Amino acid sequence: MSKRSFTLIENEWIVLADGTRLSARIWMPDGASDSPVPAVLEYLPYRKRGGTNARDESTYPVFAEAGIAGVRVDIRGSGESDGVIDGEYTPRELSDGCELIAWIAAQPWSNGKVGMMGISWGGFNCLQVAALKPPALKAVISIASTVDRYNDDIHYKNGTHLSAQLSWAATMLAYQSRSPDPALVGDAWKDMWLERLKNEPFFMEEWLEHQRRDAFWEHGSICEDFGGFPVPAMVIAGWADGYRNTPMKAAEGLGSKVKALIGPWVHKYPHFAWPKPRADFHGEAIAWWNHWLRDEETGVEALPQMRAFILDGPKPALRRNVEPGFWVAQDEWRPPEMQAFHVDPSGSLNDGSPIAGAHAHTAYLKSPLDTGTASGEWFTLKPDAEMAGDQRIDDAGSLTFETAPLTQAADYLGQPVLTVELACDADWANLVARLVDIHPDGSATRVTFGVLNLAHRDGNAEPKPLVKGEKTKIRLVLDACGYRFGAGHRIRLSLSTSYWPMVLPAPSDPGLTLDLASIDLALPKLGEHRSITLPEPENPDPLPKYNELAPGKTSRRVERDMTTGKTHYHIHEDTGLTEHPDTGLATQDIREEVWTIATDDPLSMTGVSTWTCIARREGWSVKTVSVSRIGCTATEWLTSASVSAFEGETQIFEKTFEKRTPRDFM
Known part of the structure; x- marks a missing residue:
């Protein structure tokens, strides 16, 4: 099949019913106005410019060449979209998602059928939006997600308190503190930025109010009503990731609506994930969309319900680039013997x-x-x-x-x-x-x-x-x-x-x-299975290359102080400073995280996560520094956070959070 040409719409304002503008980046197949096409929505708080642009640019041009429009939207209060974010997977976020799907379906270039996909946050909300049954949404692809927000996410696990809860709250505080791009929003950028800085929440405060599996976690957990889930779902995960349970739980709960795929991967899209072998995600996705959004016979309904990579005794290593193993398929997933x-x-x-x-x-x-x-x-x-x-x-x-x-x-x-x-x-x-x-x-x-x-x-x-x-x-x-x-x-x-x-x-x-x-x-x-071969991507290096202005660096180390009896776990992650060659926007994120505990005192536990986020282009530069902390007593969790924002070298904003939350059997 010949590849279609396409046009990149760098910024499209989608106006919601309450007047809020959400910012979209759209890859539009040429000729769609005369011959309407299906569309795929990805809806995230991670910034389509200076955030997920590399992975977006690895996939949506391929979709557009196959005649499928790609619509990548920043959630309210993130990237260039108006407003302030109000939490994870909130009713407002999901309602906005339903409005987006209706907007897409009503466009003259749309054939009226919409798919939704994503990894992590986008994998979560595509399942959750689908559960609300927007009429134009016909299928989803959910990667590294969950059907149970309490037990299979970064907050709690079987009633234990995961340190990832602080790490993720710190990440989101840093992400939501970043400025919109003046090149897209114009002179309003600073007012938008200050509105976010003043009003953004520190997510962990709300999460700690819900240490049990209550209505807060039931919201958005599609396992609460598997029977009401309306559309076909391809559910993908990696053994090296924390979301490895979801494909099996989805298959058990949703039955024939689900096609499950589990590879050896970390928390990445399968066409560029590590460890290898990778999977031809583009081929899988295009076949999925062409069937459910175009009514073409592409063979996806005949796919086995479960395809999984069986790891064949990989050894621990400083870096695991390729895992030994083999692919298996089961036409119907059943609880194993x-x-x-x-x-x-x-x-x-x-x-x-x-x-x-x-x-x-x-x-x-x-x-x-x-x-x-x-x-x-x-x-x-x-x-x-x-x-x-x-x-x-x-x-x-x-x-x-x-x-x-x-x-x-x-x-x-x-x-x-x-x-x-x-x-x-x-x-x-x-x-x-x-x-x-x-x-x-x-x-x-x-x-x-x-x-x-x-x-x-x-x-x-x-x-x-x-x-x-x-x-x-x-x-x-x-x-x-x-x-x-x-x-x-x-x-x-x-x-x-x-x-x-x-x-x-x-x-x-x-x-x-x-x-x-x-x-x-x-x-x-x-149990009973058959061996299969899973195609790998044609392009072994699909991510675009940007201008590297300063190299990145990562390290993890454990320090055991034999004098004090304390152990310190240090994390350093620096993305390096990279510049997009088309927009001139250069970004860098630096994370420093330290966990400390005395080996004989559980109340000595502390965690501190510091993020520095930088964005700049000629004549303009901004920076935020956010610090998030957790400690405890026998009866309380102690949390605090701060955010400082700089325009150039001048500090223009500072805010702090501090809270004591009773421990609830945790």
């Missing part, structure tokens, strides 16, 4: 049911509070130290149980489940379970993990304290995995009470007494 393992009296992990009548044998577990420094990031953007490292570091502070060397390879796909009986001398504590591949040379790869606040053992809506000293049966579902343990490898179960800095500690550190004879680890067998 589970293979049971138990711990025998010698402490070994054995396949099969426990020995009938075996006597209870117990072990006390109290991990050093800095256990977890090899956990990596909750969601990953690069295949380096953001991914989990060699697990021997964290296994040193854990109880571990492992099999004998396997005599043949064992393949798994799904969510492992751990059950165990335990007792605790406090109202609650955290339990962490990791499934680890022990290679013949002793190196240890984390396959998957699960965390549980024990007060949330029976659900996240109404935490229930433990009865001190009383044995309680716990069921912990680990994250999904697709993995082959090779012959000669060992399967290890690692248990800990800490997973810092990924998971923030409970207010006390009582330890747990585990009944080892009660441990049941159920692993999901791969």
